Amino acid sequence: MLREPAVSSRELKTVPVACDLAVIGGGMAGVCCAITAARAGLKVALVQDRPVLGGNASSEIRLWVLGATAHMTNNNRWSREGGVLDELLIENLARNPEGNAIIFDTVLLEKVLAEPGVTLLLNTAAFEVKKTGDAIASVRAFCSQNSTIYDISAPLFCDASGDGIVAFLSGAAFRMGAEPEAEFGEKFAPSQDYGELLGHSIYFYSKDAGRPVRFTPPSYALDDVPANIPRYQRFNTSTEGCNLWWIEWGGRGDTVHDTEAIKWELWKVVYGVWNYIKNSGKFPDAANLTLEWVGLIPGKRESRRFEGPYMLRQQDIVEQRVFDDAVAHGGWSIDLHPADGIYSERPGCNQWHSRGVYQIPYRCLFSRNVGNLFLAGRIISTSHVAFGSTRVMATCACAAQAAGAAAAICSGRNLLPADLAEGPRLKELQRSLIRAGQHIPGVRLDDPDDLARKAKITASSSLALKETKPDGPLLPLDRSRAQMLPVQKGRVPAATFLASVSEDTSLRIELRSTLRAGNFSPDVVLASKVVELKAGEDVPVLADFGVEVDRAGYVYFCLLKNERVQVRTSETRVTGLLSLTLSRTQTPDGDIGVEAFEFWCATRRPAGENLAFTLSRPLDAFRPENLANGFARPTTGTNAWAADPGDRAPSVTLSWDRAQTIGRIEIGLDTDFDHPLESVQHGHPESVIPFCLKRLRVRDGAGKTLAEVTDNHQTRISIRLEAPVSTKSLVFDALEPAGSVPPALFEIRCYPG
Template sequence: MISEPYSPRTRNTKTVRLQADLVVVGGGLSGVCASITAARSGLKVVLVQDRPVLGGNASSEVRLWSLGATSHMGNNNRWSREGGLINEILLDNLKRNKEGNPLLFDTVLLEKVYEEENITLLLNTAVYGVEKGNDDHVKNVTAFCSQNSTTYIASAPLFCDASGDGIVAFMAGASFRMGAETREEFDEGFAPNIDDYGNLLGHSLYFYTKDAGKPIPYTPPSFALKNAEELPRIKNFQLGDHGCKLWWVEYGGRLDTVHQSEEIKFELWKVVYGIWDYVKNSGKFPEAENLTLEWVGTIPGKRESRRFEGDFMLTQKDIVEQRDYYDAVAFGGWAMDLHPADGIYSEHNSCTQWHGKGVYTIPYRCYYSKNIKNLFLAGRIISASHVAFGSSRVMLTCAHGAQAVGEAAVLCRQEDLLPRDVASEEHIGKLQLALNRNGQSIPRIALKDPDDLVKQAHVEASSTLRFSGFSEGGDWKPLKFGLAQMLPLRAHGNYRFVLEVDALEATNLELQLKGCSAPIHFTPDVILDKTVIELRKGRQKIAFETTKPQEQDGYSFFCLMKNEQVRVRLSDDRITGLLTVENKINKAVSNYGRQDPPAGINIDSFEFWTPERRPKGKNIALQITKALPIFEAANIKNGEVRPTPNGNTNAWVAKIEDKKPTLYLKWDGKVNIKTIKLFFDCDYDHALETTLMGHPEEVIPFVVADYRIKDSSGNVLKEINGNYQAINTIDLGHVVSTDGLVFEFSKREDNIPVSVFKISVFE
C-alpha cells in the first residue's frame, strides 16, 4: 500500500533521463525508418511517438495507404517503388497482410521496432520542451507520457525531427516556412493563386461502413452537418467507398494547420456524420438500409504545416526537369499534388496533380536544418517549396529519405561529424555507398564499391536467357486502349517483331515503335517508327520491321494502337525487366491518358502508358528475329538492383527451361568471405499499397524462395528456404577462405525464369 500525507507543495511527476546517440521525435514511417536504420548500425536510439501506435498517417488511427513514386502504378515511373528498409517493411506486410488490414500493419511496424535492441520506444509520449546547449545546438528534449505519468528527458549529440509539425525544430528556433510561395520566388509556374486557391493543404478524416445484415436506422448527432447534399464534393461519393478513398473529405487549408488542428478535426466530424445522415436518411441510397458506420477516425490525417529550411530547397524545376545534384540520397515521383484550401467546401476540383516524366532525386542538403547544427529533418517537413512539397510529402518518399537520415547519423557518430559535414564532397560518397549497399537505389548515381569482392570475380551461369520473344499462351486481349510491350533495345539496330492478332472484321491496325527523349525516364514521348497494317477478318500473324534505328540505348515501346475490333495473343511468360503497358486512364492520380497542362506553368505534356496489376498485365506473345543479349550473368556485378531507363535490365536471368539455375563466382586466388548479399526481383513496379486495396499474392512471384550457397569444394555454407524479401544478407558467422562460390537456385514458377539483380561479397 502507498499512503502519502497532504503536501502544501505541488508534486512532480516521475522523471526519467535517457542518453542516446540519436533521438528521433515522431513515429510515423519516417521516424520508424530513421530509427531502425541507425539502430541496425549500432547507434543507441530513443524514438518518441505521441500516439499509441506507430505509422502516423499509415496507422490504424488514420488508415491512409502508403504511396510514393509508383503513384498507384498510374504514372510512367516504371520500377520505381522505394528500396531499402521501407521496401523490406512493405514486403513483410504483403506476406502477412495482403488484404491490407490497417491493424495488422500496426503490428508489422511495432515488431520491426521491438526487434531492435538499440531502440528505446516511447509511445503516447509528447515532446513539449527543447533545451539548447547553445544557440545552434539541441541539448535535450522533454516529453510527457500520459499513460504512465512519466516525464522523459532525452539527450543526445544528434536529433531527428520527424514529427510532422516539426515540434523540435520549431522550439529550437529553426527557420521555417508555412504556406505557398509566390511564382516569382523560385520561378514556379504551378505556384497557386493564394487568394483563390489558398495557402495550405487541409486535413482528411475517413470512415468505414459494414453490412449488418438487417436494417439499421441512423440518428445523427446534433452537430452533424445538415446540408451535406449541397457540398460541392458530394458528387465524389459512391456507396461502398470507405477509408482513404474518402481523401476528398478535407478541410482546414485556410486555418492554422498546427494550432487549429482540433477545430479542423471537429469540422470534419460534422462533415462525416452529416454525409452519413444524407446517405441513410435522404432516401437517395435505399441500398444503404443495412449499412452501419463501423469506424470513424478520431484524429485527422494531416497533409501540410511547417516546412523547415535546409542548405538546399527542392523546387518545381528539380521535379519537372529531373535535375540531379552531387548529394542525391533519395528519390520521389508522386505528382506535384496541390489541393484547394477550402477542401470539401471548395468549388475547385478536389486536387490538381501534374506529373513529371520520371523520378527525381532529392539532395541530402534538404534533410537537415541550416540553423540548428545537430538537427536532422525527416518526413514532410524537409526543405522544399510548397509546390515541390506537393510531391515529396507522400509517405514512402518521406520514409525513403528518412533512411538516408538514419544512415547519415551513423556516419556522424563514426567520424565525429555534424549533419552539414556529411554534405561535403569528402563524405557524401560514403553515405551514398552505405545507402546503395542496402538497396536505396539512388537514381543516376554511379558508385563503385571498393570492398565488394564480386568486382574481381569471374561470373559464369548454368544458362542465360537470350531474349527472342515470349511463348504463346491461351489469352487474348482486346485493344480497348493502346497496348505496348516494353523492350530494352540498342541504338543503331533494326528489329522485326512478329505476333498474332484476331480481327473481328477487316480493319487497319497502326503499329508504332516509341522511345524516350532522354535516358532518364520511361515516358514514350518520341515516335521512332510506325506503320499501318491491313487486317482481314480472323486470326493472322503480322510482322513489323523497323526502318529507323533509334539513336540511343534505352527502353522502347512496341505499340499496338487502340482498335476495339482487334485482339492480340498474350503469353503466360513473365520475365524480369519486361512488361506491358497501356495508354489507359487512372483517374485516382489524374491520369486521363495524357497530360496537357495550361500554358505557362512550366510542366510537360505527354502520354501515360501504365501497367495492369497481376494477374492481368500479361506480355504480348511476340517474337523478335534478333535476340536481345539483355540478361547476361555479368549484370550482377554492375551495382544496380532494378531496371533503368538507359535500357539495362541489370539482371541475370536463366533460361526459362533451366530447372536448376546456378551462378558461379570464381576468383584467381583464395579470398576471405564473411558476408554475402543477394538482391532479388521484388517487382519494384508494384505499388504495394499498405492498406485498403489488398493484393492477389502474399509473395512477389519473381523473388527466389529457395537456394543454397556452396564454396568451391562443395561445402554448403548456407541454405535458405521460404525467402520472400528482396535483399538477403548472409552472415556466415566466421571467415571462409575459398576461390569460388556456387549459388544453386530452385525454380518455383513454370513461366517465370529465375533472376538475380546483384550479388555482393565482403570480408
C-alpha cells in the same frame, strides 16, 4: 500502502535517456530513420506521441503508403522505394495482402522491436527543447500513460513529427503557406484564392450488419449535405477509407494550432455524410450498413516546412534535375488541393506528373541553422509546390532512410549533418544507402569493398528471350498498347505479334524510345509505319523497323488504337519485361510549368500480361555480369540475371583467380519494384511477389553448402557466415522461384566480413 503527506506541489518522475540519435515522431519517416540508424549500430530513441507507429499510415488514420509508383498511374516504371520501407511493405504483403490496418500496425511495431538499438517510447509527446549554442542538447517528452517525463539527450536529433515540434522549438527557420511564383520561379505556385495550405482529412469505414440498422446523427452532424458539399454526388454506399481523401478541411487556418477545431469540422462532415447516406432515402442499399470506424485523429497533410541549405522546387521535379548530393527519390505527382477542401467548388486535387522520377538532395534533410538537426517526413526543405509531391509517405520514408544513414556516419566521428553535404563523405553516404537497398536514380553503386566486382561471373544458363508463348487472353486495341523490350546498342530486332482482326484494316505501329536515359516515358517516335491486316485469327503483325539505337535501353513496340484489332497476350512473365497501355495524356492548364506527355502505364497482376511476340533474334538482356553492375532494379536495362526456363539446376558462379576471404554476402532479388505495395485497404493478388526467389543456396568452390535460405519473400537477403571462408569460387543455386517465372536475381555482393 503508499501514503504521502499533503505538500504544496510535486514533480513528475523523470527518466534520463542518453542515445546517439533521438528521432521524434514515429510515422513512416521516423520508423525508417530509426531502423536505419540502429542497424548501423547507433543507440536510437524513437519518441512517438501515439499508441502505435506509422503516423498517417497507422490504424488510427488508415492511409495507404504510396510513393513514386503512384498506384501505377504514371510512367515511373519499377520506381517503388527500396531499403527499409520496402522491407516493411514486403513483410506486410506476406502477412496482410488484404490490407488490414491493424495488421500493418503489428508489422511496424515488430520491426522496430527487432532492433535492440532502438528505445521505443510510445504515447510519449516531445514538448520542450534545450539547446547549447546552435545545437539541440536535449528534448523532454511526457508519457501520459505512465506519468513520466523522459529527458532525452543526444548529439544528433531527427524531427519526423509532421508539424516539426523539435525543429520549431529549437528555432529552426521554417515556412508555412505557399511561396509566391516570383521566389523560385514556380509557375504552379497557387493563388491565394486557391489557397496556400492543404487541409486535414478524416475517413470512415462501414460494414453490412446483415439486418437493417438505424442511424441517429449526433447533434453536431452537418445538415443538408447536398446544399453544403458541392461534390456530394460522389458519395455512395461503397466508398470508404482512402477513397474519401477529399473529406478535407482546414487549409485556410493554422493547421498546427487549429487542429482540434479542424477535427470537429471533419467529424461534423463525416457524421453529416453518413446521415445523408442512411437517412436521405437516396441510398436504399444502405439499409443494412452501419459505421464500423471513424477516424479519431485527423490525417494532417501540411503545416510547417523547415529550411535546409537547399529547398527543392517545382523545376527540380518537372525537369528531373540532377544533384550531386542525391540521396533519395520521389515520383508522386505535384498534388495540390484547394484550401477550402470539401466545401470548394473546385476539383479536390490538382495533380501534375513528371516524365519520370526525380532526385531528392541531401541538403533538404537538415536544418540550415540548428546544427545537429535532421529533418524527415513532410517537413523537409522544399517549396510548397515541391512538397505537393515529396509529402507522400513512401517518399518521406525513403528520404528519412537517408537521414538515418547520415546520422550513422556522423555519429562517433563528431560530425554534423552539414559535414556530409559534399565530397567523399557524401559518396560514403550514397554508398551506404545503396548497399542497404536504397535506389538513387542515376547513381550506380560504387563499392570498392565488394569482391563480386572482381569476380568472373558465369551462369548455368542465361535467358535468351526470343518469344513469349501466345497463351494469354486477347487484348482489344480499344486503347494503344505497347510491349517494352530491353535492347542493346545497335539494330533493334524485328518483333512479330499476333492479332485477331474482325475486318480488314490498317494498323499503325510505332517504335518508340525515351527522351532521357533511365526514364520510361515513351516520348520519342523512332519509326512509324502502317501495316495492312486481313480479317482473321492469329494474324501476324510484323514490326520490323530496321532502326539502330545508339545506346542500350528499353524500346517500346507500340500498336496504336484500332477497334478492329485484338492482340494476343502471353502468360509468360519475365523479370524486367512489361506491357503498357496508353491511358491518357497530361495536358497542362496553360503555362504552369509542367509538361505535356502521354501516360503509358502497366496494369496490375493478375492482368498486365506481356504481349505474345517472336523476335528476329533473342534479347541479350539477362547476363550474369549484370549482377555486379551497381544497379539492383531495371533502369536502362533489366540489370538482372535470369535463367533459361528449361534449366533444371539454375545457378550463378562467382570465381576469382586467387582465394578470397568471404564472411558476408548480400543478394538482391526481384520483388517487382513496379508493383505499388499499398499498405492498407487496397489488397494485392499475391502474398509473395512471383518474381522473387523463395529458396536459394550458396556453396563454396568445393561444393560445400555455406548457407541455405528457405521461405524467402524479401527483396534483400543478407547472409553472415558463421566464420569467414577462403574460397576461389561461390555458387548460388536459385532453387525455387515464388511464381512460374524464370529464376532471376538483380545483385550479388560479397565482403570479407
